[in-house]
Amino acid sequence: MVLLVRFGELALKSRFVRRQLRDRLVANIQDLFAAEGVECITEADEARVYVHVDDVAKAHAILGRVFGVVSISPATEVHSDLESLRKAVLSEASRALSPGQSFALRPRRVGTHPFTSQDLARDLGEAVRQAHPDVRVNLTQPDVEIHVEVRRNRGFVFREIWLGPGGLPLGSQGRALAVVRDEAGMVAAWMGMKRGCRIAVATSDGEALVEPLRKWDVRLKVLGLPPDGNLGELVRIARAEAIFLGTR
The missing domain is CATH 3.30.2130.30 (VC0802-like)
Structure with missing residues (x-):
């Protein structure tokens, strides 16, 4: 089965930038599938990513966590x-x-x-x-x-259109540090990820609080928040260009 993956904001960019963003999207798809132990074959053109899979249900769940994906359709492929x-x-x-x-x-x-x-x-x-x-x-x-x-020369026939998370491909818009002390901090980190930032998380509560974010970024870096709250060294380690605080 082939899944048609549509991307949204990428289509507004120049051809060169669009190709870069699309390639980042494909790499992120491959990373999440590999982390879940689900096999897939990917290919892409200027407007679609094609993901060939055996397990559609698992693939649907994975693609629903890939930022930059606007919608997905399981399709039958034939000649045009x-x-x-x-x-x-x-x-x-x-x-x-x-x-x-x-x-x-x-x-x-x-x-x-x-x-x-x-x-x-x-x-x-x-x-x-x-x-x-x-x-x-x-x-x-x-x-x-x-x-x-x-x-x-390719034809695709389908009935279903599943919504994706949208946004921009993770890692396409620079690096940021997110301070996660509570749910608000985690939401701020997630929103930064959705806008394409590669997020490093600073927390004093260990892995448990930020574990849900790993479903979206298998390469998530977690740093210990120092007792005095000084972020200077963490910004250097994360090479962060922005900080998300998640304050209410």
Whole structure:
């Protein structure tokens, strides 16, 4: 199974910066999968990361903790010709539709093809209607949505879109030190991580308080907070460019 991984703010950057951020995102995905002992194969283009996995449920849980991921869809991949797309859509419709239900086709096309997105919607929608005469089309509030994404010579058919955490890839926006004494400090650290900062945590409460953050950063560095609260040496060790205090 292939999971389509979409990234959001990365698309607003220049091509060079976008490639750097995307490569960081891919590296972070690989780190979290390796930490969980789940095998995956990753590839990427200018707009998507493709994660090939055997265990979709575990992969979903992992990708839901990767900053920079906006959404995820488990998809069936086929060639981009109409016949292959038609077969995949009919297979998806057979699994998803029940008599009396309504459906909608949501096509998206990138690149040059001998058909338009409207052509896809008409052709594939009619194929579903002929195969399932007891269902109807409803483009505004369908019971079932079938998405078709064509990217060059690759076609992807899917129904589900799972939300990710968003933000920017961890480690793409410099380093920071987060002082974690309580839940507010942990939230501040998490928010800094979501904005792409590589966070080092300073705490006097040991690993237990910051353990939830390790689910988001397998390379999390934890430093002991000195009794006098002086952060100078910790800033040097962490090479921090900012400090998150998490005060209420």
